[in-house]
Amino acid sequence: MKSILIVDDKTENLYLLQALLQGKGYRVQTAANGEEALAAARAEAPDLVITDILMPVMDGFTLCREWRQDASLAPIPFVFYTATYTEKHDEEFALGLGADLFLVKPMEPDAMIAEIERILARGPSSRRTPAAGAAQSDEAYLRQYNEVLVHKLEDKVADMERANAELRALDMMKNTLLMNVTHELRTPLLVVKGYAELIGSGRSGPITETISHQCVAMRNNVDRLLHTISNLIFLADPASAEKTRSVETLDLGEVLEIAIECVRMKAGEKGVEVRREGEPITLKGDRNELLTAVFNLLDNAVKFTPGGGIVTVSTGREAGTARVVVADTGIGIAAEEQQRIFENFYQVDSSTTRRSGGLGLGLGIVRTIAERHGGRIELASATGKGSTFTLILSAG
Ligand code: ADP
Numbered sequence: 001m002k003s004i005l006i007v008d009d010k011t012e013n014l015y016l017l018q019a020l021l022q023g024k025g026y027r028v029q030t031a032a033n034g035e036e037a038l039a040a041a042r043a044e045a046p047d048l049v050i051t052d053i054l055m056p057v058m059d060g061f062t063l064c065r066e067w068r069q070d071a072s073l074a075p076i077p078f079v080f081y082t083a084t085y086t087e088k089h090d091e092e093f094a095l096g097l098g099a100d101l102f103l104v105k106p107m108e109p110d111a112m113i114a115e116i117e118r119i120l121a122r123g124p125s126s127r128r129t130p131a132a133g134a135a136q137s138d139e140a141y142l143r144q145y146n147e148v149l150v151h152k153l154e155d156k157v158a159d160m161e162r163a164n165a166e167l168r169a170l171d172m173m174k175n176t177l178l179m180n181v182t183h184e185l186r187t188p189l190l191v192v193k194g195y196a197e198l199i200g201s202g203r204s205g206p207i208t209e210t211i212s213h214q215c216v217a218m219r220n221n222v223d224r225l226l227h228t229i230s231n232l233i234f235l236a237d238p239a240s241a242e243k244t245r246s247v248e249t250l251d252l253g254e255v256l257e258i259a260i261e262c263v264r265m266k267a268g269e270k271g272v273e274v275r276r277e278g279e280p281i282t283l284k285g286d287r288n289e290l291l292t293a294v295f296n297l298l299d300n301a302v303k304f305t306p307g308g309g310i311v312t313v314s315t316g317r318e319a320g321t322a323r324v325v326v327a328d329t330g331i332g333i334a335a336e337e338q339q340r341i342f343e344n345f346y347q348v349d350s351s352t353t354r355r356s357g358g359l360g361l362g363l364g365i366v367r368t369i370a371e372r373h374g375g376r377i378e379l380a381s382a383t384g385k386g387s388t389f390t391l392i393l394s395a396g
Pocket of ligand 1: 296300301304328330331332333341342346347348349359360361362363364387
């Protein structure tokens with residue numbers, strides 16, 4: 001049984017060619033680049049080698065040159081099989097290096113097998129690379145080699161730019177879709193929330209205490225969904241979030257009060273006390289963004305603090321910055337997790353059985369918002385002792 005060595009850095013190409021050749025009764029060895037191919041062939045010489053051109057570590061041209069200069073490998077027929085931006089001078093260059101055949105993809109399987117059989121039937125190859133060491137030929141080789149490779153790389157860069165443009169277009173489509181879907185979800189949810197509040201307030205007719213509680217539960221859950229949707233919108237389209245920013249001089253205390261109001265019910269149900277401390281602060285910022293940031297921090301603080309615990313929100317000024325500190329007496333965050341929790345979708349406990357909910361987006365958004373306000377977010381925490389997040393904002 002004849003054996004063939006195939007060389008390609010793309011596993012799917014190797015796989016296809018391997019399947020075709022094995023189907024025709026050949027034994028097949030594979031290698032991912034020229035260097036691996038040389039090692040494999042020196043360990044067990046094949047009857048023929050088929051190689052791609054552009055590969056990392058050692059490309060097909062260099063492999064061909066080395067192959068032809070190795071006395072034990074030189075008689076083995078050498079075939080290029082490539083589609084990467086093939087031009088006439090690539091073929092000339094390859095044949096000049098001593099290749100027996102230059103095949104261009106894609107090829108009909110039968111035609112390809114016929115070519116391979118033809119080369120194998122010819123017996124040992126008599127083709128050789130010009131002798132190594134001959135200064136003239138070395139120099140000519142290097143010049144041509146550079147030209148051919150640079151040309152190929154230019155084509156490859158152009159190809160990658162095209163692929164990049166396509167990806168950007170797809171990314172925009174994805175964002176538009178996400179924005180539309182989330183807006184479509186938000187509108188009906190606001191209606192549901194409005195009705196839950198109306199019924200719960202007793203303004204649309206007398207209600208029992210049980211119904212009042214059920215309305216509160218409905219409102220809380222709708223709020224949670226709305227909060228998740230806001231985070232998704234922010235993540236999906238930061239550029240449009242940037243465009244709709246409205247920076248004004250605002251009272252930070254007011255923003256904190258709204259955020260506290262949003263978590264008060266959930267904290268009350270859990271038996272977590274929420275305290276407010278510190279001095280009044282006015283600064284320039286985007287009200288919605290700051291509300292989202294403080295809400296995300298507070299929501300986490302309540303979420304990760306067991307009943308009986310305390311969450312303290314305080315404000316202060318330091319070294320020309322305004323600070324919002326959200327401290328809790330909750331479960332804390334291990335030192336090795338403290339960087340990672342700011343990554344999108346990262347959660348310390350991501351098991352589906354965890355009860356705290358969330359998507360792992362909140363802190364990444366807090367960080368982005370802090371940066372948009374000329375600041376940053378800092379964390380001090382120890383497992384079992386609680387966490388303190390400090391939102392540092394430019395006071396200007
Ligand atoms: P989410 O809260 O939706 O999971 P976040 O990005 O807001 O996403 O937080 C990421 C992770 O960081 C959380 O899942 C949790 O593991 C951890 N974390 C955040 N805040 C706290 C906190 N106050 N106490 C303990 N762990 C926290």
